[in-house]
Amino acid sequence: MDMVQSLRRMSVRQIAQQVLSFLLILASALMIWKGLAVVTNSESPIVVVLSASMEPAFQRGDLLFLALDNEPIRAGDVVVFKVNGKDIPIVHRVLWLHDDDNTGKQYLLTKGDNNAVDDRGLYNPGQMWIHREDIVGKVQGFVPYVGMVTIALNDYPQLKYALVGLLGIFVLFSKDE
Numbered sequence: 001m002d003m004v005q006s007l008r009r010m011s012v013r014q015i016a017q018q019v020l021s022f023l024l025i026l027a028s029a030l031m032i033w034k035g036l037a038v039v040t041n042s043e044s045p046i047v048v049v050l051s052a053s054m055e056p057a058f059q060r061g062d063l064l065f066l067a068l069d070n071e072p073i074r075a076g077d078v079v080v081f082k083v084n085g086k087d088i089p090i091v092h093r094v095l096w097l098h099d100d101d102n103t104g105k106q107y108l109l110t111k112g113d114n115n116a117v118d119d120r121g122l123y124n125p126g127q128m129w130i131h132r133e134d135i136v137g138k139v140q141g142f143v144p145y146v147g148m149v150t151i152a153l154n155d156y157p158q159l160k161y162a163l164v165g166l167l168g169i170f171v172l173f174s175k176d177e
Contacts (some may be wrong), residue, residue: 004158040067042137053112061148066137
């Protein structure tokens with residue numbers, strides 16, 4: 001009840017200032033994300049491990065930092081790649097690669113460290129390899145378990161809406177003095 005009274009006491013200008021502050025925070029986060037994407041040359045510079053397929057190297061919930069430089073990808077590199085038609089990128093290790101000297105194209109076969117077989121079953125039907133253009137980035141570092149928050153927000157959408165609502169209320173009712 002106190003929050004409603006506080007809102008009623010605010011002028012239109014104060015409410016507008018709070019809303020603009022909230023929008024500024026969102027815009028800043030987007031600019032940081034896009035800046036990281038440019039610096040790392042990766043469309044997604046930070047990803048969360050969603051499964052146990054890369055254990056023991058990476059656990060579910062680990063936050064991975066990616067970059068994609070001009071260096072060739074080598075067997076043993078941990079990469080994040082996308083398969084055409086599938087939304088979620090995959091974090092796996094390059095098992096085999098083949099460089100075609102005529103076309104300059106690199107053919108990559110990947111596998112999760114904790115999986116019994118290679119990833120051909122994850123690729124599109126008839127696809128035996130992925131290519132460099134499928135790679136989102138190579139793993140440069142990680143922070144353990146920080147991504148569990150993201151997993152919780154995706155597994156429980158109500159939690160996501162509650163958190164956004166609470167943040168909005170917090171920004172709206174915080175006072176600049």
